[in-house]
Amino acid sequence: MTEGKVAIIQNKQEASSAANNKLTALLKEANYTIDQNDPDIVISIGGDGTFLSAFHEFDHKLDRIRFLGVHTGHLGFYTDWRDFELEELVSNLSNDENPPISYPLLDVQVKYYDQKKPQRFLALNEATIKRATRTMVADVYIKDEIFERFRGDGLSVSTPTGSTAYNKSVGGAVLHPRINAFQLAEIASLNNRVFRTLGSPIIISDSEWLEISLEESSDYMVTIDRFTVEHDEIESISFKIADERVHFASYRHMHFWRRVKDSFIGEV
The missing domain is CATH 3.40.50.10330 (Probable inorganic polyphosphate/atp-NAD kinase; domain 1)
Known part of the structure; x- marks a missing residue:
């Protein structure tokens, strides 16, 4: 058998x-x-x-x-x-004998200036967006509504299981993996009398989505877990809880x- x-x-x-x-x-x-x-x-x-x-x-x-x-x-x-x-x-x-268990994943869609259709990825831990040599400027939208204009080194978006990884090292909260949500954490944000962000990690529910719209540039570095997205013309990146889950x-x-x-x- x-x-x-x-x-x-x-x-x-x-x-x-x-x-x-x-x-x-x-x-x-x-x-x-x-x-x-x-x-x-x-x-x-x-x-x-x-x-x-x-x-x-x-x-x-x-x-x-x-x-x-x-x-x-x-x-x-x-x-x-x-x-x-x-x-x-x-x-x-x-x-x-153990009961089945599954955890949420992150649906990541990267939109390029030279492509009509976004490229889709799944993240088990997190996705990060950084800029190679200059301050990153990005508009952060939650459910299609502008939330803030971010200036700093970058942004990290993580799953609950990924909250104990890179997310934690940049000041994000630790989430229990049974929580069906994801998290946005800032990486060295620039905050002064002129520029202002929330400055705290944000927990986003599975009924909401996040979009990060980037200034036009060719030096963004995007990672999905341990892998790098290699493309020069990134316009925006959207995130939500994926329909798929990881099963153990x-x-x-x-x-x-x-x-x-x-x-x-x-x-x-």
């Missing part, structure tokens, strides 16, 4: 290769098929960065793929299992705030 098809994505660390070899053997013993092209379950081995890579490799099949993360270092926000728990992982996966297999419900505490505070 075949349990299902599994793809394994690992980083280049020796510990990850060893875990991959052991996990592959255990999965085959449990009647799983290793299929790197058309899997039902995608397992990443490494850290949160490896999980991001695995997500984007299969983000066109989110309606039927579940993800699972194995960490070969310190526990991450997407990687619930450790490399010494592989037997338990496979047993848990086969029994599938064999998810262990570690208390989210305990995970935040362990990652950023430690013992009190």
Whole structure:
């Protein structure tokens, strides 16, 4: 009896290769098929960065793929299992006793001056907009209504799960991943008697959308998670909660705030 098809994505660390070899053997013993092209379950081995890579490799099949993360270092926000728990992982996966869980994603649409149709991306963590050599000037619209004119180094728009990543480092709030919303955080905004922004992170609901309209320039740097959008003529970028969601297999419900505490505070 075949349990299902599994793809394994690992980083280049020796510990990850060893875990991959052991996990592959255990999965085959449990009647799983290793299929790197058309899997039902995608397992990443490494850290949160490896999980991001695995997500984007299969983000066109989110309606039927579940993800699972194995960490070969310190526990991450997407990687619930450790490399010494592989037997338990496979047993848990086969029994599938944990309730299904999914988290929101960010729908990012980039509009170019030389293209009529926007280019669409999905972000698991965040998207950022910066300017290479000069102050970035952008008009921020919420539900098609002007909110502010931003001047500064850039803007970050993140999902709840991405709120503990780059968003946190630029002063954004930490959101519980069950909240179906996204967040706008400023990166070194310019505030004085002449120029003024809100200066605080903004939480935007799933019924609203955000558009950032840019001054015409060819030196914008746009990132989607770990990837860079390479195009010179970016006119605007819009954001909303995506219809798609990321689904997890064999998810262990570690208390989210305990995970935040362990990652950023430690013992009190």
